[in-house]
Amino acid sequence: MAEDKAGILRRIYLFSGLTEEDLAALARLALHRDFPKDAIIFWEGREAAGFFILLAGQVKLMKSSPDGKEYILRLVGPGETFGEAAVLAEDVYPATAVALSDSRTLYFPKGPFLALLTSSPRLARNMLATMSRLLYHLTRQLEDLSLKEVSARLARFILEKCREIHGEVAPDLVIELNISKTHLASYLGTISETLSRTLTRLKALGVISEEKGRITIKDPHLLENIARGVKI
Amino acid sequence: MAEDKAGILRRIYLFSGLTEEDLAALARLALHRDFPKDAIIFWEGREAAGFFILLAGQVKLMKSSPDGKEYILRLVGPGETFGEAAVLAEDVYPATAVALSDSRTLYFPKGPFLALLTSSPRLARNMLATMSRLLYHLTRQLEDLSLKEVSARLARFILEKCREIHGEVAPDLVIELNISKTHLASYLGTISETLSRTLTRLKALGVISEEKGRITIKDPHLLENIARGVKI
DNA sequence: CGGCCTGTTGATGCGACTCAATTCAGGTGG
DNA sequence: CCACCTGAATTGAGTCGCATCAACAGGCCG
Numbered sequence: 001m002a003e004d005k006a007g008i009l010r011r012i013y014l015f016s017g018l019t020e021e022d023l024a025a026l027a028r029l030a031l032h033r034d035f036p037k038d039a040i041i042f043w044e045g046r047e048a049a050g051f052f053i054l055l056a057g058q059v060k061l062m063k064s065s066p067d068g069k070e071y072i073l074r075l076v077g078p079g080e081t082f083g084e085a086a087v088l089a090e091d092v093y094p095a096t097a098v099a100l101s102d103s104r105t106l107y108f109p110k111g112p113f114l115a116l117l118t119s120s121p122r123l124a125r126n127m128l129a130t131m132s133r134l135l136y137h138l139t140r141q142l143e144d145l146s147l148k149e150v151s152a153r154l155a156r157f158i159l160e161k162c163r164e165i166h167g168e169v170a171p172d173l174v175i176e177l178n179i180s181k182t183h184l185a186s187y188l189g190t191i192s193e194t195l196s197r198t199l200t201r202l203k204a205l206g207v208i209s210e211e212k213g214r215i216t217i218k219d220p221h222l223l224e225n226i227a228r229g230v231k232i
Numbered sequence: 233m234a235e236d237k238a239g240i241l242r243r244i245y246l247f248s249g250l251t252e253e254d255l256a257a258l259a260r261l262a263l264h265r266d267f268p269k270d271a272i273i274f275w276e277g278r279e280a281a282g283f284f285i286l287l288a289g290q291v292k293l294m295k296s297s298p299d300g301k302e303y304i305l306r307l308v309g310p311g312e313t314f315g316e317a318a319v320l321a322e323d324v325y326p327a328t329a330v331a332l333s334d335s336r337t338l339y340f341p342k343g344p345f346l347a348l349l350t351s352s353p354r355l356a357r358n359m360l361a362t363m364s365r366l367l368y369h370l371t372r373q374l375e376d377l378s379l380k381e382v383s384a385r386l387a388r389f390i391l392e393k394c395r396e397i398h399g400e401v402a403p404d405l406v407i408e409l410n411i412s413k414t415h416l417a418s419y420l421g422t423i424s425e426t427l428s429r430t431l432t433r434l435k436a437l438g439v440i441s442e443e444k445g446r447i448t449i450k451d452p453h454l455l456e457n458i459a460r461g462v463k464i
Numbered sequence: 465c466g467g468c469c470t471g472t473t474g475a476t477g478c479g480a481c482t483c484a485a486t487t488c489a490g491g492t493g494g
Numbered sequence: 495c496c497a498c499c500t501g502a503a504t505t506g507a508g509t510c511g512c513a514t515c516a517a518c519a520g521g522c523c524g
Contacts, residue, residue, distance in 0.1 A: 063375040066461055069513095071378035073371060088357075089364035094371045117357070124356035125320075125349070131363045132321035138370040139305060139326045143295040145377045146303035146421040149511070181471065189378040194512060196472055229298055381479070413503065426480055428504055 005030050005106065012053055014081050014126050022120045029113065030106040041097035041105070048086030048093045050109040054078050057103025060183065061095045072187040074137070075100075075179065085131060087113065100179070145189050148229050150198050153188045155227035158208065158215060169220045177213040205232060237262050237338065244285055246313050246358050254352045261345065262338040273329035273337070280318030280325045282341040286310055289335025292415065293327045304419040306369070307332075307411065317363060319345065332411065377421050380461050382430050385420045387459035390440065390447060401452045409445040437464060 005027035009015045015026060033052070035041055041052065041059065052059075059076040073095050076082045086093045087110045117124050144153045161175045162168075177184060185195040202208050207223050209216045217223060226232055237259035241247045247258060265284070267273055273284065273291065284291075291308040305327050308314045318325045319342045349356050376385045393407045394400075409416060417427040434440050439455050441448045449455060458464055 063371075063379065065379040069379055071375060073374060085364045085367040089361040089368070094368050117360075118353045121350045121353070121356065124353065124360065127360060128349075128356065128363065129321040131360065131367060132317045135317040135363060135367060135370065136321070136326050138367065138374060139295075142305060142370060142373055142377065143303060145374065147295065147297040147301055180469095182469095191513065192471070193473085193514085197512095200472085412501095414501095423481065424503070425482085425505085429480090432504085 008055065008106070009053075012079055012081070014053070014084075014130050015123070016126065017122055018120065018126075019122075022116065022123060025116055026108070026113075029116070030108055033105050033107045035099040035103045035105065037099055037101050039099045039103075041099060041103075042083065042093045044094065044096045045092050047091055048083060048110065050107055050113070051081060051083035051087050052097075052108075053081050053106045055104040055106060058100040058178070059103055060098050060100055062098065062186065063095055069191075070186050071189060072183060073141075074134075075183075075187060081130065084127070085134070100183070141189075150188065150190050150194055151201065151232055152227055152229050153190075154195065154198050154202070155207075155223050157184075157188060158217065159220075159223060159227055162217060169217065169224075171218060171220060173217050175215045175217070177215065181213070201232065202226075240287065240338070241285075244311060244313070246285070246316075246362055247355070248358065249354055250352065250358075251354075254348065254355060257348055258340070258345075261348070262340055265337050265339045267331040267335045267337065269331055269333050271331045271335075273331060273335075274315065274325045276326060276328040277324050279323055280315060280342065282339055282345065283313060283315035283319050284329075284340075285313050285338045287336040287338060289337075290332040290410070291335055292330050292332055294330065294418065295327055301423075302418050303421060304415060305373075306366075307415075307419060313362065316359070317366065332415070373421075382420065382422050382426055383433065383464055384459055384461050385422075386427070386430050386434070387439075387455050389416075389420060390449065391452075391455060391459055394449060401449065401456075403450060403452060405449050407447045407449070409447065413445070433464065434458075 006020075006023045009018075009023050009026055009030070015023065018026070030053075035057075042048070044063065054076050056078050059082060060072050061074040061076065061082060062070050062072045064070040074082070076097075082097060083093060087108075117127065144156065148156075158175060159169055162173055165175060166173050179187075181195055181199075182192045185192045188195065190198075199208075199210060203210060205219075205222070207217075207219045207226065209218060238252075238255045241250075241255050241258055241262070247255065250258070262285075267289075274280070276295065286308050288310050291314060292304050293306040293308065293314060294302050294304045296302040306314070308329075314329060315325060319340075349359065376388065380388075390407060391401055394405055397407060398405050411419075413427055413431075414424045417424045420427065422430075431440075431442060435442060437451075437454070439449075439451045439458065441450060
Protein backbone atom coordinates (compact mmCIF):
# COMPACT_ATOMS: atom_id res chain seq x y z
CA MET A 1 0.00 0.00 0.00
CA ALA A 2 2.79 2.42 0.87
CA GLU A 3 4.14 2.01 -2.65
CA ASP A 4 0.80 3.09 -4.01
CA LYS A 5 0.91 6.28 -2.03
CA ALA A 6 4.51 7.01 -2.92
CA GLY A 7 3.56 6.74 -6.56
CA ILE A 8 0.79 9.26 -6.08
CA LEU A 9 2.98 11.60 -4.05
CA ARG A 10 5.69 11.65 -6.68
CA ARG A 11 3.34 13.50 -9.01
CA ILE A 12 2.32 16.18 -6.51
CA TYR A 13 4.13 19.47 -6.99
CA LEU A 14 4.77 19.91 -3.30
CA PHE A 15 6.78 16.69 -3.26
CA SER A 16 8.67 17.03 -6.51
CA GLY A 17 12.37 16.32 -6.40
CA LEU A 18 12.25 14.49 -3.08
CA THR A 19 14.41 11.46 -2.41
CA GLU A 20 12.80 8.01 -2.49
CA GLU A 21 13.47 7.81 1.20
CA ASP A 22 11.52 11.01 1.92
CA LEU A 23 8.68 9.92 -0.32
CA ALA A 24 8.45 6.62 1.52
CA ALA A 25 8.38 8.41 4.85
CA LEU A 26 5.63 10.71 3.60
CA ALA A 27 3.68 7.76 2.26
CA ARG A 28 3.85 6.10 5.66
CA LEU A 29 2.28 9.03 7.45
CA ALA A 30 -0.36 9.86 4.83
CA LEU A 31 -3.90 8.69 5.49
CA HIS A 32 -6.67 8.26 2.95
CA ARG A 33 -9.71 10.32 3.84
CA ASP A 34 -12.72 10.58 1.57
CA PHE A 35 -15.60 13.03 1.71
CA PRO A 36 -19.01 12.98 0.05
CA LYS A 37 -20.35 16.02 -1.78
CA ASP A 38 -21.18 18.89 0.59
CA ALA A 39 -19.20 17.41 3.46
CA ILE A 40 -17.30 19.89 5.64
CA ILE A 41 -13.65 18.87 5.62
CA PHE A 42 -12.67 21.38 8.26
CA TRP A 43 -14.12 24.47 9.89
CA GLU A 44 -12.56 27.87 10.09
CA GLY A 45 -11.24 28.45 13.59
CA ARG A 46 -10.92 24.77 14.46
CA GLU A 47 -7.58 23.41 15.51
CA ALA A 48 -5.47 22.48 12.50
CA ALA A 49 -4.22 18.98 13.08
CA GLY A 50 -2.95 18.42 9.58
CA PHE A 51 -3.29 19.27 5.93
CA PHE A 52 -4.68 17.62 2.80
CA ILE A 53 -3.87 16.74 -0.75
CA LEU A 54 -6.85 16.50 -3.02
CA LEU A 55 -6.60 13.39 -5.18
CA ALA A 56 -9.98 13.56 -6.89
CA GLY A 57 -13.02 15.80 -6.69
CA GLN A 58 -13.26 19.49 -5.96
CA VAL A 59 -13.05 21.49 -2.76
CA LYS A 60 -13.84 25.11 -1.92
CA LEU A 61 -12.08 27.11 0.77
CA MET A 62 -14.46 29.73 2.00
CA LYS A 63 -15.33 32.36 4.54
CA SER A 64 -18.89 33.00 5.54
CA SER A 65 -20.53 35.93 7.24
CA PRO A 66 -23.15 35.80 10.00
CA ASP A 67 -25.89 36.70 7.53
CA GLY A 68 -25.20 33.79 5.24
CA LYS A 69 -23.07 35.33 2.53
CA GLU A 70 -19.94 33.48 1.54
CA TYR A 71 -16.69 34.31 -0.15
CA ILE A 72 -14.65 31.60 -1.85
CA LEU A 73 -10.96 32.15 -1.23
CA ARG A 74 -9.81 29.33 -3.42
CA LEU A 75 -11.13 26.48 -5.51
CA VAL A 76 -8.96 23.43 -5.05
CA GLY A 77 -8.49 20.92 -7.84
CA PRO A 78 -6.87 17.45 -7.91
CA GLY A 79 -3.16 17.47 -7.17
CA GLU A 80 -3.35 20.60 -5.06
CA THR A 81 -2.79 20.85 -1.35
CA PHE A 82 -4.98 22.74 1.09
CA GLY A 83 -4.82 23.56 4.77
CA GLU A 84 -1.02 23.85 4.48
CA ALA A 85 -0.75 27.31 5.96
CA ALA A 86 -2.46 26.27 9.14
CA VAL A 87 -0.04 23.56 10.14
CA LEU A 88 2.84 25.99 10.49
CA ALA A 89 2.27 29.23 12.34
CA GLU A 90 -1.38 29.23 13.17
CA ASP A 91 -2.95 26.47 15.11
CA VAL A 92 -6.37 26.98 13.55
CA TYR A 93 -7.64 26.76 10.00
CA PRO A 94 -8.14 30.22 8.52
CA ALA A 95 -11.09 29.16 6.37
CA THR A 96 -13.69 26.43 6.01
CA ALA A 97 -13.17 23.62 3.48
CA VAL A 98 -16.17 22.03 1.80
CA ALA A 99 -16.26 19.21 -0.75
CA LEU A 100 -18.08 20.43 -3.86
CA SER A 101 -18.22 16.92 -5.22
CA ASP A 102 -17.31 13.51 -3.85
CA SER A 103 -13.64 13.88 -3.01
CA ARG A 104 -10.70 11.67 -2.19
CA THR A 105 -7.82 13.11 -0.19
CA LEU A 106 -4.59 12.22 1.50
CA TYR A 107 -4.26 13.61 4.98
CA PHE A 108 -0.93 14.47 6.66
CA PRO A 109 -0.98 14.84 10.44
CA LYS A 110 0.83 17.93 11.56
CA GLY A 111 3.39 16.58 14.01
CA PRO A 112 5.10 13.89 11.90
CA PHE A 113 5.02 16.15 8.87
CA LEU A 114 6.82 18.94 10.70
CA ALA A 115 9.48 16.48 11.74
CA LEU A 116 9.96 15.44 8.14
CA LEU A 117 10.08 19.07 7.11
CA THR A 118 13.04 19.65 9.39
CA SER A 119 14.96 16.77 7.95
CA SER A 120 14.29 17.50 4.28
CA PRO A 121 15.53 20.86 2.98
CA ARG A 122 13.99 20.13 -0.40
CA LEU A 123 10.57 19.58 1.14
CA ALA A 124 10.90 22.81 3.10
CA ARG A 125 11.87 24.62 -0.09
CA ASN A 126 8.88 23.22 -1.98
CA MET A 127 6.60 24.17 0.86
CA LEU A 128 7.94 27.73 0.84
CA ALA A 129 7.43 27.95 -2.91
CA THR A 130 3.88 26.67 -2.57
CA MET A 131 3.03 29.19 0.10
CA SER A 132 4.72 31.90 -1.86
CA ARG A 133 2.42 31.21 -4.76
CA LEU A 134 -0.59 31.23 -2.50
CA LEU A 135 0.48 34.61 -1.17
CA TYR A 136 0.81 35.92 -4.68
CA HIS A 137 -2.62 34.64 -5.54
CA LEU A 138 -4.26 36.20 -2.50
CA THR A 139 -2.49 39.44 -3.25
CA ARG A 140 -4.04 39.52 -6.70
CA GLN A 141 -7.46 38.84 -5.28
CA LEU A 142 -7.10 41.68 -2.81
CA GLU A 143 -6.06 44.00 -5.59
CA ASP A 144 -9.09 43.00 -7.63
CA LEU A 145 -11.57 43.29 -4.81
CA SER A 146 -10.37 46.67 -3.67
CA LEU A 147 -9.59 48.34 -6.96
CA LYS A 148 -11.66 46.70 -9.67
CA GLU A 149 -15.31 46.21 -10.42
CA VAL A 150 -17.09 42.97 -11.14
CA SER A 151 -16.66 43.13 -14.91
CA ALA A 152 -12.87 43.45 -14.51
CA ARG A 153 -12.72 40.57 -12.07
CA LEU A 154 -14.76 38.37 -14.36
CA ALA A 155 -12.63 39.32 -17.36
CA ARG A 156 -9.46 38.48 -15.47
CA PHE A 157 -10.90 35.17 -14.37
CA ILE A 158 -11.72 34.24 -17.95
CA LEU A 159 -8.28 35.26 -19.19
CA GLU A 160 -6.41 33.35 -16.48
CA LYS A 161 -8.56 30.30 -16.99
CA CYS A 162 -7.87 30.47 -20.70
CA ARG A 163 -4.11 30.75 -20.21
CA GLU A 164 -4.25 27.86 -17.77
CA ILE A 165 -6.08 25.61 -20.23
CA HIS A 166 -4.76 26.67 -23.61
CA GLY A 167 -1.52 28.40 -22.68
CA GLU A 168 -2.57 31.47 -24.65
CA VAL A 169 -5.46 33.82 -25.26
CA ALA A 170 -6.89 33.93 -28.76
CA PRO A 171 -10.26 34.32 -30.47
CA ASP A 172 -12.61 31.33 -30.39
CA LEU A 173 -10.84 29.51 -27.59
CA VAL A 174 -13.32 27.83 -25.29
CA ILE A 175 -13.29 27.75 -21.50
CA GLU A 176 -15.31 25.26 -19.52
CA LEU A 177 -16.61 26.52 -16.21
CA ASN A 178 -16.44 23.46 -14.07
CA ILE A 179 -18.31 25.14 -11.28
CA SER A 180 -21.78 26.54 -10.88
CA LYS A 181 -22.25 30.20 -11.58
CA THR A 182 -23.33 30.72 -8.01
CA HIS A 183 -19.95 29.44 -6.86
CA LEU A 184 -18.14 31.50 -9.43
CA ALA A 185 -19.97 34.55 -8.15
CA SER A 186 -18.77 33.86 -4.60
CA TYR A 187 -15.27 33.40 -5.91
CA LEU A 188 -15.43 36.75 -7.66
CA GLY A 189 -16.73 38.43 -4.52
CA THR A 190 -20.23 39.07 -5.82
CA ILE A 191 -23.60 37.31 -6.09
CA SER A 192 -25.12 35.21 -8.82
CA GLU A 193 -27.52 37.90 -10.04
CA THR A 194 -24.73 40.38 -10.61
CA LEU A 195 -22.57 37.76 -12.30
CA SER A 196 -25.45 36.89 -14.58
CA ARG A 197 -25.96 40.51 -15.57
CA THR A 198 -22.24 41.03 -16.12
CA LEU A 199 -21.99 37.99 -18.36
CA THR A 200 -24.97 39.27 -20.32
CA ARG A 201 -23.26 42.62 -20.81
CA LEU A 202 -20.03 40.99 -22.00
CA LYS A 203 -22.03 38.88 -24.42
CA ALA A 204 -23.91 41.95 -25.68
CA LEU A 205 -20.58 43.68 -26.27
CA GLY A 206 -19.42 40.73 -28.34
CA VAL A 207 -16.42 40.13 -26.07
CA ILE A 208 -17.45 36.58 -25.35
CA SER A 209 -20.22 34.17 -26.11
CA GLU A 210 -21.50 31.62 -23.67
CA GLU A 211 -23.91 28.77 -23.32
CA LYS A 212 -24.31 26.19 -20.61
CA GLY A 213 -21.10 27.15 -18.80
CA ARG A 214 -18.96 27.10 -21.94
CA ILE A 215 -17.41 30.49 -22.61
CA THR A 216 -15.93 31.34 -26.01
CA ILE A 217 -13.57 34.28 -26.24
CA LYS A 218 -14.43 36.57 -29.12
CA ASP A 219 -12.45 39.75 -28.54
CA PRO A 220 -9.30 39.04 -26.52
CA HIS A 221 -8.01 42.57 -26.81
CA LEU A 222 -11.12 44.18 -25.37
CA LEU A 223 -11.27 41.50 -22.72
CA GLU A 224 -7.75 42.40 -21.62
CA ASN A 225 -8.73 46.04 -21.38
CA ILE A 226 -11.79 45.26 -19.32
CA ALA A 227 -9.64 43.15 -17.00
CA ARG A 228 -7.30 46.13 -16.66
CA GLY A 229 -10.22 48.20 -15.41
CA VAL A 230 -11.40 50.03 -18.50
CA LYS A 231 -15.03 51.02 -18.03
CA ILE A 232 -17.62 49.36 -20.25
CA MET B 233 30.57 45.60 11.57
CA ALA B 234 29.36 42.04 11.13
CA GLU B 235 28.97 41.77 14.89
CA ASP B 236 26.71 44.80 14.85
CA LYS B 237 24.45 43.18 12.32
CA ALA B 238 24.35 39.87 14.13
CA GLY B 239 23.16 41.71 17.22
CA ILE B 240 20.38 43.31 15.26
CA LEU B 241 19.41 40.07 13.55
CA ARG B 242 19.14 38.20 16.81
CA ARG B 243 16.13 40.30 17.74
CA ILE B 244 14.26 39.75 14.48
CA TYR B 245 11.50 37.18 14.69
CA LEU B 246 12.48 35.56 11.43
CA PHE B 247 15.90 34.76 12.83
CA SER B 248 14.96 33.71 16.35
CA GLY B 249 16.51 30.50 17.60
CA LEU B 250 19.25 30.41 14.98
CA THR B 251 22.75 29.26 15.82
CA GLU B 252 25.49 31.86 16.20
CA GLU B 253 27.03 30.42 13.10
CA ASP B 254 23.90 31.00 11.03
CA LEU B 255 23.48 34.50 12.43
CA ALA B 256 27.05 35.31 11.48
CA ALA B 257 26.49 34.00 7.97
CA LEU B 258 23.33 36.08 7.66
CA ALA B 259 25.14 39.14 8.96
CA ARG B 260 27.81 38.70 6.31
CA LEU B 261 25.36 38.76 3.46
CA ALA B 262 23.11 41.53 4.78
CA LEU B 263 23.57 45.00 3.31
CA HIS B 264 22.48 48.28 4.82
CA ARG B 265 20.15 50.17 2.52
CA ASP B 266 18.48 53.40 3.55
CA PHE B 267 15.60 55.20 1.89
CA PRO B 268 14.29 58.74 2.29
CA LYS B 269 10.59 59.42 2.79
CA ASP B 270 8.53 58.69 -0.33
CA ALA B 271 11.30 56.65 -1.96
CA ILE B 272 10.20 53.60 -3.93
CA ILE B 273 11.99 50.59 -2.47
CA PHE B 274 10.79 48.25 -5.17
CA TRP B 275 8.14 48.19 -7.88
CA GLU B 276 5.45 45.62 -8.38
CA GLY B 277 6.39 43.37 -11.27
CA ARG B 278 10.11 44.06 -11.10
CA GLU B 279 12.48 41.19 -10.63
CA ALA B 280 12.86 40.29 -6.96
CA ALA B 281 16.55 40.13 -6.25
CA GLY B 282 16.21 39.99 -2.50
CA PHE B 283 14.15 40.93 0.52
CA PHE B 284 14.32 43.48 3.33
CA ILE B 285 14.17 43.87 7.06
CA LEU B 286 12.93 47.23 8.22
CA LEU B 287 15.15 48.53 11.03
CA ALA B 288 13.61 51.97 11.43
CA GLY B 289 10.91 53.98 9.72
CA GLN B 290 7.73 52.84 8.08
CA VAL B 291 6.97 51.22 4.74
CA LYS B 292 3.76 50.56 2.84
CA LEU B 293 3.23 47.66 0.45
CA MET B 294 0.65 48.70 -2.06
CA LYS B 295 -1.12 48.03 -5.31
CA SER B 296 -2.23 50.85 -7.54
CA SER B 297 -4.76 50.99 -10.32
CA PRO B 298 -4.37 52.76 -13.66
CA ASP B 299 -6.65 55.58 -12.52
CA GLY B 300 -4.55 56.42 -9.49
CA LYS B 301 -6.36 54.62 -6.70
CA GLU B 302 -4.21 52.61 -4.34
CA TYR B 303 -4.75 49.77 -1.92
CA ILE B 304 -2.34 49.20 0.94
CA LEU B 305 -1.76 45.49 1.44
CA ARG B 306 0.37 45.87 4.50
CA LEU B 307 1.98 48.49 6.67
CA VAL B 308 5.44 47.40 7.69
CA GLY B 309 6.93 48.46 11.02
CA PRO B 310 10.45 48.12 12.45
CA GLY B 311 11.58 44.53 12.97
CA GLU B 312 9.34 43.19 10.24
CA THR B 313 10.47 41.71 6.96
CA PHE B 314 9.02 42.51 3.56
CA GLY B 315 9.49 41.21 0.05
CA GLU B 316 10.04 37.71 1.47
CA ALA B 317 7.41 36.00 -0.62
CA ALA B 318 9.01 37.12 -3.84
CA VAL B 319 12.39 35.54 -3.31
CA LEU B 320 10.96 32.03 -3.31
CA ALA B 321 8.48 31.04 -5.95
CA GLU B 322 7.85 34.21 -7.89
CA ASP B 323 10.65 36.06 -9.49
CA VAL B 324 8.88 39.40 -9.31
CA TYR B 325 7.62 41.50 -6.42
CA PRO B 326 3.84 41.19 -6.08
CA ALA B 327 3.41 44.76 -4.83
CA THR B 328 5.18 48.10 -4.69
CA ALA B 329 7.05 49.13 -1.53
CA VAL B 330 7.25 52.80 -0.59
CA ALA B 331 8.96 54.41 2.40
CA LEU B 332 6.40 56.43 4.37
CA SER B 333 9.15 58.02 6.41
CA ASP B 334 12.94 57.96 6.28
CA SER B 335 13.73 54.27 6.61
CA ARG B 336 16.72 52.10 7.36
CA THR B 337 16.73 48.53 6.15
CA LEU B 338 18.85 45.44 5.86
CA TYR B 339 18.81 43.84 2.46
CA PHE B 340 19.36 40.13 1.80
CA PRO B 341 20.25 39.15 -1.75
CA LYS B 342 18.20 36.22 -2.95
CA GLY B 343 20.87 33.73 -4.01
CA PRO B 344 23.03 33.54 -0.89
CA PHE B 345 19.96 33.62 1.30
CA LEU B 346 18.42 30.63 -0.45
CA ALA B 347 21.66 28.73 0.06
CA LEU B 348 21.52 29.49 3.75
CA LEU B 349 17.89 28.47 3.85
CA THR B 350 18.81 25.03 2.59
CA SER B 351 21.43 24.54 5.23
CA SER B 352 19.42 25.79 8.18
CA PRO B 353 16.21 23.92 8.96
CA ARG B 354 15.40 26.34 11.72
CA LEU B 355 15.60 29.28 9.34
CA ALA B 356 13.35 27.48 6.87
CA ARG B 357 10.88 26.78 9.66
CA ASN B 358 10.83 30.42 10.75
CA MET B 359 10.37 31.49 7.18
CA LEU B 360 7.42 29.15 6.77
CA ALA B 361 5.87 30.43 9.97
CA THR B 362 6.32 34.01 8.82
CA MET B 363 4.68 33.33 5.49
CA SER B 364 1.97 31.40 7.17
CA ARG B 365 1.10 34.42 9.25
CA LEU B 366 1.10 36.63 6.19
CA LEU B 367 -1.30 34.24 4.51
CA TYR B 368 -3.56 34.34 7.51
CA HIS B 369 -3.48 38.10 7.49
CA LEU B 370 -4.31 38.38 3.81
CA THR B 371 -7.11 35.89 4.27
CA ARG B 372 -8.66 38.10 6.90
CA GLN B 373 -8.39 41.12 4.66
CA LEU B 374 -10.11 39.27 1.84
CA GLU B 375 -12.89 38.24 4.16
CA ASP B 376 -13.34 41.82 5.29
CA LEU B 377 -13.29 43.32 1.84
CA SER B 378 -15.73 40.86 0.38
CA LEU B 379 -18.15 40.41 3.24
CA LYS B 380 -18.01 43.48 5.44
CA GLU B 381 -18.67 47.16 5.04
CA VAL B 382 -16.34 49.99 5.93
CA SER B 383 -17.62 50.45 9.49
CA ALA B 384 -16.89 46.80 10.26
CA ARG B 385 -13.41 46.99 8.75
CA LEU B 386 -12.62 50.11 10.74
CA ALA B 387 -13.95 48.57 13.94
CA ARG B 388 -11.83 45.48 13.43
CA PHE B 389 -8.78 47.60 12.75
CA ILE B 390 -9.27 49.51 16.00
CA LEU B 391 -9.80 46.32 17.99
CA GLU B 392 -6.74 44.58 16.56
CA LYS B 393 -4.59 47.64 17.08
CA CYS B 394 -5.81 47.83 20.65
CA ARG B 395 -5.00 44.20 21.35
CA GLU B 396 -1.61 44.66 19.75
CA ILE B 397 -0.76 47.64 21.96
CA HIS B 398 -2.52 46.89 25.22
CA GLY B 399 -3.05 43.15 25.01
CA GLU B 400 -6.74 43.60 25.75
CA VAL B 401 -9.78 45.64 24.80
CA ALA B 402 -11.35 47.76 27.51
CA PRO B 403 -13.05 51.14 27.89
CA ASP B 404 -10.84 54.24 27.79
CA LEU B 405 -7.85 52.51 26.22
CA VAL B 406 -6.14 54.78 23.73
CA ILE B 407 -4.85 53.87 20.28
CA GLU B 408 -2.39 56.05 18.42
CA LEU B 409 -2.79 56.07 14.65
CA ASN B 410 0.75 56.39 13.48
CA ILE B 411 -0.33 56.91 9.92
CA SER B 412 -2.32 59.52 8.08
CA LYS B 413 -6.02 58.92 7.70
CA THR B 414 -5.59 58.87 3.95
CA HIS B 415 -3.24 55.92 4.31
CA LEU B 416 -5.51 54.22 6.78
CA ALA B 417 -8.34 54.61 4.28
CA SER B 418 -6.28 52.89 1.58
CA TYR B 419 -5.44 50.14 4.02
CA LEU B 420 -9.13 49.62 4.78
CA GLY B 421 -9.96 49.52 1.09
CA THR B 422 -11.77 52.83 0.98
CA ILE B 423 -11.03 56.55 0.56
CA SER B 424 -10.36 59.29 3.06
CA GLU B 425 -13.80 60.91 2.74
CA THR B 426 -15.59 57.69 3.57
CA LEU B 427 -13.25 56.97 6.46
CA SER B 428 -13.87 60.44 7.82
CA ARG B 429 -17.62 59.96 7.68
CA THR B 430 -17.40 56.54 9.28
CA LEU B 431 -15.27 57.84 12.13
CA THR B 432 -17.78 60.60 12.67
CA ARG B 433 -20.60 58.06 12.86
CA LEU B 434 -18.74 55.94 15.39
CA LYS B 435 -18.05 59.04 17.46
CA ALA B 436 -21.71 60.08 17.29
CA LEU B 437 -22.71 56.61 18.48
CA GLY B 438 -20.39 56.99 21.46
CA VAL B 439 -18.42 53.90 20.49
CA ILE B 440 -15.16 55.80 20.34
CA SER B 441 -13.84 59.29 20.73
CA GLU B 442 -11.02 60.70 18.67
CA GLU B 443 -8.84 63.72 18.27
CA LYS B 444 -5.68 64.26 16.30
CA GLY B 445 -5.24 60.62 15.44
CA ARG B 446 -5.71 59.38 19.02
CA ILE B 447 -8.67 57.05 19.32
CA THR B 448 -10.21 56.22 22.68
CA ILE B 449 -12.43 53.19 22.97
CA LYS B 450 -15.67 53.92 24.79
CA ASP B 451 -17.91 50.95 24.13
CA PRO B 452 -15.88 47.79 23.46
CA HIS B 453 -18.91 45.55 23.29
CA LEU B 454 -20.65 47.55 20.58
CA LEU B 455 -17.36 47.91 18.76
CA GLU B 456 -17.01 44.12 18.66
CA ASN B 457 -20.51 43.80 17.26
CA ILE B 458 -19.84 46.37 14.57
CA ALA B 459 -16.65 44.52 13.64
CA ARG B 460 -18.71 41.35 13.37
CA GLY B 461 -20.90 43.05 10.79
CA VAL B 462 -23.85 44.30 12.80
CA LYS B 463 -25.48 47.21 10.99
CA ILE B 464 -25.29 50.62 12.60
C1' DC C 465 -46.69 15.58 -12.03
C1' DG C 466 -44.80 18.62 -8.39
C1' DG C 467 -40.84 19.76 -5.94
C1' DC C 468 -36.30 21.80 -5.96
C1' DC C 469 -32.20 23.91 -7.41
C1' DT C 470 -29.90 27.06 -10.68
C1' DG C 471 -30.06 30.76 -13.42
C1' DT C 472 -32.12 34.87 -15.46
C1' DT C 473 -34.44 39.37 -15.46
C1' DG C 474 -36.72 43.49 -13.42
C1' DA C 475 -37.50 47.16 -9.84
C1' DT C 476 -35.74 49.39 -5.88
C1' DG C 477 -32.64 51.01 -2.17
C1' DC C 478 -28.37 51.57 0.11
C1' DG C 479 -23.42 52.12 0.63
C1' DA C 480 -19.67 54.14 -0.98
C1' DC C 481 -17.16 56.76 -4.58
C1' DT C 482 -16.89 61.29 -7.02
C1' DC C 483 -16.65 66.05 -7.29
C1' DA C 484 -16.37 70.30 -5.09
C1' DA C 485 -16.02 73.62 -1.40
C1' DT C 486 -14.17 74.66 3.10
C1' DT C 487 -11.45 74.29 7.13
C1' DC C 488 -7.39 73.18 9.48
C1' DA C 489 -2.41 72.33 10.58
C1' DG C 490 2.25 72.59 9.63
C1' DG C 491 6.00 74.63 7.45
C1' DT C 492 8.26 78.50 4.91
C1' DG C 493 9.87 82.88 3.93
C1' DG C 494 9.46 87.75 4.09
C1' DC D 495 5.79 87.28 14.14
C1' DC D 496 2.44 86.96 10.83
C1' DA D 497 1.01 86.16 6.02
C1' DC D 498 1.27 82.64 2.86
C1' DC D 499 1.28 78.18 0.88
C1' DT D 500 0.47 73.33 0.81
C1' DG D 501 -1.38 68.97 1.90
C1' DA D 502 -4.66 66.65 5.04
C1' DA D 503 -9.12 66.34 6.85
C1' DT D 504 -13.86 67.40 6.85
C1' DT D 505 -18.49 68.14 5.02
C1' DG D 506 -22.16 68.40 1.50
C1' DA D 507 -24.53 67.08 -2.79
C1' DG D 508 -24.98 64.01 -6.53
C1' DT D 509 -24.16 59.65 -8.90
C1' DC D 510 -23.19 54.90 -9.62
C1' DG D 511 -22.39 50.10 -8.83
C1' DC D 512 -24.03 46.51 -6.71
C1' DA D 513 -26.88 43.97 -3.28
C1' DT D 514 -31.56 43.09 -2.20
C1' DC D 515 -36.13 41.59 -2.99
C1' DA D 516 -39.17 39.42 -5.97
C1' DA D 517 -40.98 36.99 -9.89
C1' DC D 518 -40.22 33.58 -13.24
C1' DA D 519 -38.14 30.09 -16.60
C1' DG D 520 -35.68 25.81 -17.34
C1' DG D 521 -33.60 21.37 -16.04
C1' DC D 522 -33.41 17.38 -13.00
C1' DC D 523 -35.21 13.89 -10.07
C1' DG D 524 -38.04 11.53 -6.86
